[in-house]
Amino acid sequence: MDPRISKQRTALVLDQPFFGALALRLKVIEDPSCTTFWTDSVSIGYNPTYLASLNDLETRGVLAHEVLHVANGHCWRQGDRDSDLWNDACDHAINPIIVDAGMLLPKGVLMDARFRGMSAEEIYGILAQEKRQKQKQQGEGQKDGGKPGGQSGQQAGDPPGGSSPPQSANGANTPSEGSDPAASADTAPSCGEVRQYAADDRAKQEAEWKVAVHQAAKAAQMRGGMPGALQGMIAQAVEPAVDWRAILHRFAQESSPTDYSFAMPNRRYLHMRLYLPSLHEPAVGDGVFVRDASGSVWDETQAQFAAEILAVNDAVRPRRLIVMDCDTRVTQVQTFERGEAVELLPVLGGGGTSFVDPFRRLAHEGIHPAFLVYLTDMDGAFPGEEPAYPVLWASTTPLKRARQAPFGEMVEVIC
Structure with missing residues (x-):
């Protein structure tokens, strides 16, 4: 394990007890084949080149990001959905919670105010609908011999003059008013990939994580370290699913x-x-x-x-x-x-x-x-x-x- 990750995981244990307790359950492995970070509820994999591009606070935020993917059940809920779009939806769901907890994320992560408080499934539905509408508009534009909106050389939703989108206080890009969220989702990077748990004991793994999330939440509440948005997410994550x-x-x-x-x-x-x-x-x-x-x-x-x-x-x-x-x-x-x-x-x-x-x-x-x-x-x-x-x-x-x-x-x- 890279010593920087070990140091920031320890910092989570001390400063963010909920995230720290759950981070200790995940094995950390170096994986040059991935783009950034990933988790499958068993391990956290990281690309050493990407890690080198992060400062210490961003590294801590990315570790919390991966932990929250697992705590929120994202490793078990994808179903038949498109994996890339599911990953985007999951990022939109958890990134605001990371920021609200006082942590820093790398610049350009997916975070749209429209999706605050929504589940990954709800966000996925919206993103999928917007993607289809965008593809339809592009197809119609090609039939007309031009690009949608009549602006040659400019993507739908790009800010005039090629200016970059505004950034939030933590450096994460936020969509400007009137921008095309589907267009920004195509280019915005994910600081951590969520992978589906593939072993046969999926139900057992999911149940054990729900218990661990509940216990970590109770311990963090006793120390007064539980933001309101995180409490709401945890209540939803550990709630029994109804078919x-x-x-x-x-x-x-x-x-x-x-x-x-x-x-x-x-x-x-x-x-x-x-x-x-x-x-x-x-x-x-x-x-x-x-x-x-x-x-x-x-x-x-x-x-x-x-x-x-x-x-x-x-x-x-x-x-x-x-x-x-x-x-x-x-x-x-x-x-x-x-x-x-x-x-x-x-x-x-x-x-x-x-x-x-x-x-x-x-x-x-x-x-x-x-x-x-x-x-x-x-x-x-x-x-x-x-x-x-x-x-x-x-x-x-x-x-x-x-x-x-x-x-x-x-x-x-x-x-």
């Missing part, structure tokens, strides 16, 4: 009527001259799913929700599957009879958000569904009256920050 898919399936199943009836005795016991009731499952009514088409629900989430719509339809087999898209009004309705092949069309819309029209339309057409599930960020106008059927709001905004629905059940959907 929204399981809640969705449970909600649909519970909304399907089942009961026992003597009308058709259970045949299994007739040879014993025992007349016992059999499970009676009346045909399930209509199942309605509404997709927020305002553009505030990202494509990855829409794709996962579409997959769960198909899974619920196969499991519950409603009389009809009705899928609506809605921004300020219903923009598309797809109806499938029981047994009919279901091929969902892409979400249609892109305006503002109001939740009123789907409920109004169902009432107007005399449809009384067995259940309704609404995928949305919860930022819109709700109906004035509660419907007679059960409603599940699948919120893409964390429930702690989401608007509370006036009726129905809510579940957090972070894909």
Whole structure:
């Protein structure tokens, strides 16, 4: 281990007890093949050339940066997401917390005020959407024979005259007003890469780290060394994860009527001259799913929700599957009879958000569904009256920050 890293890790133990206690759990190895630093929840790897470019305070900040990646569960939560964009999202999530804790990060790290307080999953959704929009604009610009915005030789979002973006007090670049965040994310370096834990005992490793984070937080609180933003992050990191898919399936199943009836005795016991009731499952009514088409629900989430719509339809087999898209009004309705092949069309819309029209339309057409599930960020106008059927709001905004629905059940959907 480079003596500078050993020295700064000791400084973390003394000055930043939360970070220091967790840093001691990570083995430090020299890795010239990497660009900067990296962690996989077992080790911290570093490029000696990059380390030589940092001063002591920046080295301490980068070590804390890597520790916070692990403490926040970033080594286990990537899933099928693009690794580079996931790394950017994770950096945006933790860098402000490092700075708020009074530490220094290298100049030019990713830190956008828009993302303060958001999870890496939320930030990833925004970055992915902005990247697609940027690629679309560039494609349209090439078709027109020029660059987007009509400015030759200048990237979208570059400051006029080629001036560099403003810097925060700690030297980290912050986006200027009116700049293109997606463009800056393409060029801003990461001071530390987050890698996914690859061993078979992932669940055990994740559980052990949650315990370690909780213990380190309690020890730091006793010494009075826990910034408010860090406390909030820790509370979210150690909170047990709830699988929204399981809640969705449970909600649909519970909304399907089942009961026992003597009308058709259970045949299994007739040879014993025992007349016992059999499970009676009346045909399930209509199942309605509404997709927020305002553009505030990202494509990855829409794709996962579409997959769960198909899974619920196969499991519950409603009389009809009705899928609506809605921004300020219903923009598309797809109806499938029981047994009919279901091929969902892409979400249609892109305006503002109001939740009123789907409920109004169902009432107007005399449809009384067995259940309704609404995928949305919860930022819109709700109906004035509660419907007679059960409603599940699948919120893409964390429930702690989401608007509370006036009726129905809510579940957090972070894909």
